[in-house]
Amino acid sequence: MEKNQNRTSALLEAMEKIMELGRNSGLSAEFYKKAGRYIRAVSSKLSMTPVQSVLLSAFINSMTDSRILLSELAQYFNCSTIRIIKNVNEIDDLERRRYIRCSRASRQRSYRVPLEVLDALKEDRPYVPESYSGMSMERLVAALGEKFTDLEEDELTYKGFLEEVDALLTQNKELDFVKALNKYDLEDDARVMLLFLCHKRMNDDDIGISWYDYRDIYKDRLDALYMKNSMKDGDNDLFAYGLVEHCTEDGIADTSCVRLTESAVVELFGQLRMPSGNVRSRHLLHHTKIAVKELFYGSRESAQIEELTRLLAPGTFDDVCTRLASKGMRKGFPCIFYGPPGTGKTETALQIARETGRDILQVEVSQLRSKWVGESEKNVKGLFDGYRAMVSQSSCPAPILLFNEADAILNRRKQGAEGGVDKMENALQNIILQEMESLEGIMIATTNLTGNIDPAFERRFLYKIEFGRPSADVRARIWQSMMPSLNADKAMDLASDYNFSGGQIENIARKCSVAEVLYGTLDFTRLRAFCETERLAVTASDSKRRIGFADGWKKITPDTGKFC
Secondary structure: OHHHHHHHOHHHHHHHHHHHHHOOOOOOHHHHHHOHHHHHHHHHHHOOOHHHHHHHHHHHHOOOOOOEOHHHHHHHHOOOHHHHHOOHHHHHHHHHOOOOEEEOHHHOOEEEOOHHHHHHHHOOOOOOOOOOOOOOHHHHHHHHHHHHHHHHOOOOOHHHHHHHHHHHHHOOOOOHHHHHHHOOOOOHHHHHHHHHHHHHHHHHOOOEEEHHHHOOOOOOHHHHHHHHHHHHHOOOHHHHOOOEEEEEEOOEEEEEEEEEOHHHHHHHHOOOOOOOOOOOOOOEEOHHHOOOOOOEEOHHHHHHHHHHHHHHOHHHHHHHHHHHHHOOOOOOEEEEEEOOOOOOHHHHHHHHHHHHOOOEEEEEHHHHOOOOOOHHHHHHHHHHHHHHHHHHHOOOOOOEEEEEOOHHHHEOOOOOOOOHHHHHHHHHHHHHHHHHHOOOOEEEEEEOOOOOEOHHHHHHOOEEEEOOOOOHHHHHHHHHHHOOOOOHHHHHHHHHHOOOOHHHHHHHHHHHHHHHHHHOOOOHHHHHHHHHHHHOOOOHHHHHOOOOOOOOOEEOOOOOOOOO
């Protein structure tokens, strides 16, 4: 057993030596000479060039960061960023071999190392991506979903996505699904749309999709605009072949929403049982899929959250709504959770949903915005229309509409706005204010704002709960829960020295877990270094302004789990 452990760590040990010798070396010839035996060990084992071995070691060394920049590698080696960029072909080859993933969002390249790569290196073997051949249809569609996620998150270019999908289908051409797909002479964009519909139906239980769902797939603006208009007008080969149709609501066609036709479902999926979810079920998180987590609150927050949880219990909520309606009052329950980042606002909403048996329609505000005039407003209106339909049509408890990180829409509206962006922001806010007036359901907004909420929003929120940073005693308990190896004295030292939120402590604990994989053990000095790095995220105002309560904190959930 001991021999196997030593063998497993050989690659990582060689990479560690490369990084020790490489620090501030400028990637000079002298460095390559000194680190030669370690570079050759990595190169031989992984079939890489010496440069690739050094670069991969640098990426592994920084893998606790999900956005590794080439300038950061240059800073470590004390060389110019251009020196690193000159080796971009070597980096691209590492990406092609899936040792690293590249995101090209916002016209800036950043990188990350997948955990499965680290698993392979721990076992002293090259990383080999999953084979595409011999897949079942279910696995094929799941793999399609993974490719679409990579495309939407800019970890695949559109061209790269087409190549990956073509390989996926070519290596599984014996499947009836692929045979049926290949019968149609479709252009790339239409073929991608058909595959996206299949992915959403099989993986996300979405029978129908709208522009809001597929707009991020087409990276070229003109291609995206063409696809949007052709789907809306029905002027597309997918309609001509009878593969898709517009959704209907109350017998009226909704040209903003499309779905696979029943004949297409039968042809593509045969007798396989298909999801039968609602057309508007996209982005819905089922309450049974929410993991139990242990949370800590101040005495006042605890009382408020307990009251809100009891109120949202299905039987109680229905009784309250009936009583409000009988008095001519609004039945909607808009709530706001506000306070510093990492204090458990979003997780509290999730745990309330889990405890009350309510699904969550989670909205990232940034995804509602569009570069096209008028589209953002349509997205917001469509969101509320979809939520209203879910509340009225579902036999289950009304889901919770969660606006996560809603800072932008809760800000004070611009007076005398003349710019296009300011006008759009005001329009979005006005639509949401109107929808809150007629809300029949439960809305929770989370925000980091503490004093700049538009008064019109503040008046409309029925429940307002402020989340503060934990006291030192509670921080010590969080430290010990997240890292059981810490004794009480060290946990209190960390809690006293660093005014971290639970989310920041969890972030450090995750980095420590990765470090234990890389280095075998974790000493207190390295833990302190992680704390110093994390402290950069705490602004001077955060450290000076007291938010929340310093005493009276208590645990309200009996289950063990992570802290926020």
